[in-house]
Amino acid sequence: MLKVAIIGASGYTGVELARILCNHPDITLTAATSRQYAGQALAQVFPNLRKKTNLICENLTTAELCARADFFFTAVPHKTAMDIVPHLLAAGKKVVDLSADFRLRNVAVYEEWYQKHSAADLLNEAVYGLPELYREQIRSSRLTANPGCYPTSIILALAPLLKAGVIDPRSIIADSKSGTSGAGRAAQVGSLFCEVTDGFRAYKVGGTHRHTPEIEQEINTFLHEPVRISFTPHLLPISRGILSTIYAQLKPEVQQNDITQLYEKMYSQEPFVRILPENTFPATQYVRGSNFCDVGFKIDTRTGRIIILSTIDNIVKGAAGQAVQNMNLMCGFTETAGLESAPFFP
Amino acid sequence: MLKVAIIGASGYTGVELARILCNHPDITLTAATSRQYAGQALAQVFPNLRKKTNLICENLTTAELCARADFFFTAVPHKTAMDIVPHLLAAGKKVVDLSADFRLRNVAVYEEWYQKHSAADLLNEAVYGLPELYREQIRSSRLTANPGCYPTSIILALAPLLKAGVIDPRSIIADSKSGTSGAGRAAQVGSLFCEVTDGFRAYKVGGTHRHTPEIEQEINTFLHEPVRISFTPHLLPISRGILSTIYAQLKPEVQQNDITQLYEKMYSQEPFVRILPENTFPATQYVRGSNFCDVGFKIDTRTGRIIILSTIDNIVKGAAGQAVQNMNLMCGFTETAGLESAPFFP
């Protein structure tokens, strides 16, 4: 049994990692760190985990952590991650980092959108952890940068169309909506129940959200000439779920059937991507609690645009679940281990 | 006191009309029709109205109705409205019709998207009831076609920009999200609490929603050459509220300040439109229960697009409230009468 630790267990991503890992057949969870809750049982902080784990939250040094586990999930804020990860790698450990610190391959872009990078030498080594695009690299990686939630939903939806060159990439507009768990567990007025429930709003409007360069990086891998896209995130009064509505100008003569074949070709063997039948569209409630990404689309012949809809559970396929999928690949486990649960509905 | 009747009082628009009208200073509610609930007190069907109205739901003929009131709100499905309205007008009554039957000026377009029109002669006379655009015509109208909820949110957001010619109209994409009251009060599985809550989905994807031609009709009044736009409606797990996120390619050189001035010029004297300050964006929870339309915007200099965000309460400014605003204009009342309540938050 592989010994696994979660660094940063007290956020929503941390508890979801624990929830998935406590039933994983090939690993043992040996440590969970939290400065805030050090000394408390993880199941006291998150009572859903009672009887599922006896882990105590600890405040451990990197050296102590290295003595406790061989595989690490770093579920800490960006900037903190880049301080920890190099030490873990130096000790011969494997890491899935769930922060943004190792997602952007270009350090200049990272530093424009975030801050100075103190481990820039790792950016080339880190593999972008989207198994549907980088499965083989992930298998042999010791550092996987787990994708952002919004980028996962958008890139999976666009990849087959970009690869085939059937859309005009400059026309891409991604209008995305996320559940509130994406805002994290920090105590702030804007995330209070009464501020969010029975309401809806956009935020980071006008190309200012930090997932924008991440989305563009992956889109541009398919293109000769880099493009910029429009991305607008919104806050949904739900806990879990992202739905991205993506617009793009379709090349002339491309038909419904052509598009279906492109999706099928790329994803029919994928365990976690579900392409929906014609005139069927995804809904966040059908992927809730699972690692699935559902994709549907429609060609609007009146305007020549294609509208693609894609949904994930933002803390599963958009965070903890994809991280476990990456661990499975990196460690030679069955790719779906620990991730077989069907979405729950209602 | 003007005698007013609601035809079709048992839907969410009907009860909202009753809620607003029971406190209106210039009118008396004299009849409310409902086939389904005939004989029951309206306050029994909608217990929020207890102690606010003693009206009994009735199943009345047009002739009986004409004897009971001088002003009518027809809150019935399209097709039904076109059967009733001509009789009311013939009897010398004034009408605000909340269905789609008199919104489209071109009968061919109506018949393409809906069905055969049996009162097409009234289409030219009917005034599109968006006071911000057609106030003077509404004042002298005897038949006002109350706009659809989505079109209200989209047209108000775009009108100043289209008028000034600062955006490329062919690039318009309206990604709209509506609360579930927009689906009406019909007992159907898709509207059940467990199907909607904690979830999110698009519907009528790809330019197939019937509000599309209504939006295009009003957009095209500003243009020399008609355009088609992309419009995608989504279903929010909230009761009330629409937020439209609208994308358009901005003409070069247009600045934040230019746009602000266009909005201010058109709307600064409007009682129910609120233009938000720079970098402030609307949220449905700030217009809830009110007749306000809030509009904010942001220029994305990376892509050259403007993103406009607009919110209304879909059953107030998007239906019953705007209908009362129209009645106020048609009857010479203060335009804001009955509509002064501030939005409630939280």
Add this chain to the structure above:
Amino acid sequence: MLKVAIIGASGYTGVELARILCNHPDITLTAATSRQYAGQALAQVFPNLRKKTNLICENLTTAELCARADFFFTAVPHKTAMDIVPHLLAAGKKVVDLSADFRLRNVAVYEEWYQKHSAADLLNEAVYGLPELYREQIRSSRLTANPGCYPTSIILALAPLLKAGVIDPRSIIADSKSGTSGAGRAAQVGSLFCEVTDGFRAYKVGGTHRHTPEIEQEINTFLHEPVRISFTPHLLPISRGILSTIYAQLKPEVQQNDITQLYEKMYSQEPFVRILPENTFPATQYVRGSNFCDVGFKIDTRTGRIIILSTIDNIVKGAAGQAVQNMNLMCGFTETAGLESAPFFP
């Protein structure tokens, strides 16, 4: 026009006071205090109030406040209230205090459940602001202690039965459920959207909630021998609304009709209490946004108990609305002024 100030305008009670008062026909809102938001427009803090008020949040001394208004709502935490109120009264002002500081007539009880009282001499003068029980005293009061939200819902439900002696007071159990706005606007993890939504829990179980002595004080005014009751509050995943389910052993031979008559006798002329017909029960969504208290009941002949159900909007009849009702009485305004809006549904 009476000049009115809100001390503590940045909580949910404060914004609701502002929402109601901005449409009140007899007053002008002249000041709103907030330490946290001093210098910001109240409508910036609470965007629902845009175009409804131009007030700026200020951090004012009591002396400055006295120069600005003649009537005060103190919507500050207990302990803070007792420091401010004596100064306002000394300056000849009238006050409705929305904290708990002046609700308990017995200083020993106050100090047992809260802390040392620094203005205990005012406890006898302060009138418990439940108009249905103390209307005449409120009219002539200069200090009204606005009741707690839970007590309002429970006392109104029980008063007619206690007065008539038809229930065993020792058997009273009040199982109450409140919307999350009752927890206030403080940024704390337990009030986050993701912690509350799609969930339900009890808190302060076992007679430990501070509203317990307040409920008992008012119950005991009807009794020769004081009793203690069971009260359990719960947290609902809704913004507004309290429903109390109250159980009591009924005296033998008392019939449905007897109870109905007791309620009708006490409340039929009350503007804000609605007694529901037999076999009809209240729901929080039918009082939302209004000052109504709805009461229904059922006799369970199998067990000899009566079950009474009572609902209010916790920030209207349970806080700001009742406070305005009290102001109306204290100032000789129409009792319902500013409070006529019908509950909104859906």
Add this chain to the structure above:
Amino acid sequence: MLKVAIIGASGYTGVELARILCNHPDITLTAATSRQYAGQALAQVFPNLRKKTNLICENLTTAELCARADFFFTAVPHKTAMDIVPHLLAAGKKVVDLSADFRLRNVAVYEEWYQKHSAADLLNEAVYGLPELYREQIRSSRLTANPGCYPTSIILALAPLLKAGVIDPRSIIADSKSGTSGAGRAAQVGSLFCEVTDGFRAYKVGGTHRHTPEIEQEINTFLHEPVRISFTPHLLPISRGILSTIYAQLKPEVQQNDITQLYEKMYSQEPFVRILPENTFPATQYVRGSNFCDVGFKIDTRTGRIIILSTIDNIVKGAAGQAVQNMNLMCGFTETAGLESAPFFP
């Protein structure tokens, strides 16, 4: 692999059975019946099940069903169940019935609360499927009557106290709150999103809910003299979850510690009951999606009452999960097979 069929797969209990069973290690799902959706893929009716099951909904006769499976879950309404179950048993099959038809041992009580019973001879044979009370009988049963959701939450909470005789059974009041999935998937106005969300109400007030006799039957197994209890169900604006708040007069001298020991003694080895530490209380969001029942309590020394709080997921431990637990017992599988998932939070 045991061949298993779900009779009545199109309700919320049916889809939850399918969700659990599609990952069960010891069985194969071989048939799912639905009159309404016959011919459609189950994963088309419930898109959460895409890629998890290929089952087609069918309208099968009992004979056809018997050829297809050896174990049956009947998830049909009461009355329908009693028509089907005898045929399955006669064919040598084992059955877990999720309706109310075989829960009440006394046919007279059944007929008083429901209707005439056509298979009354099976009432004595049927085992009440609460494994914590009847594990051994269930193991050898061929017909298990799966308990109601409310009774499960109430009986598990009370059993240790009744067994030990530490409470006065005549004083029991169970105030229960359930998520809306409990109302089923029928298209009815009262279950619409807009009628339920942001609201709360009681229903079947005054001892009229059909779970009352079921609760009393099980309570009375611990008593010499039968009692009647008060039970009030309420409708929560959540999908899944029941919380029961139970009040009872405690025998003098009984302490916190005594109660804790009674719970520990009865439940410490139970896989699905979690007794919470002192001053910790359950919440529905911590059992969501799992088969756990969480129980906490508090002694109110002011009134001499104990307040017990108990939560389950109403469609897991309250329906489908408990049914699978019963199947596991009846078939000699590991009792927790298929039910190991941790509750998901948030």
